[in-house]
Amino acid sequence: MFFGTFTPKLDEKGRLTLPAKFRDALAGGLMVTKGQDHSLAVYPRDEFLELATRAASASRTNPEARAFVRALAAGTDEQRPDGQGRITLSADHRRYADLSRECVVIGSVTFLEIWDAEAWQNYLEANEENYSQARDESLGSIF
16 A cells, blocks of 8 residues: 655656655556546556456446546556666656656555646645545545
């Protein structure tokens, strides 16, 4: 499971050093894909394959399901961290998430999210009060 907030820097070659505490869980390979809110999602390879299999089982006659599966498959890059725990983010992924040198990596329980630092700060400012004020009807059966 992935928890915490980290602030690695993106180097000039588009490489990002993964937080040391997550490297063992991702050493067997990982998948980087476009995430929600213009962030990147990083899944352990096996976890992502389960997600992709579930997505692919959606009805192909549903245009939204087709679009989602296409975007998921086309927007995913398989990576193996190098000896220093770095992964290379594609130009398309960097563009999608509008990544600058300053990044934020957050644990999102079953996967990681990579954000541009400024975008993450803006997201927090816009949503922290919602977290603080969350009620049963918006959280379903979590609590």
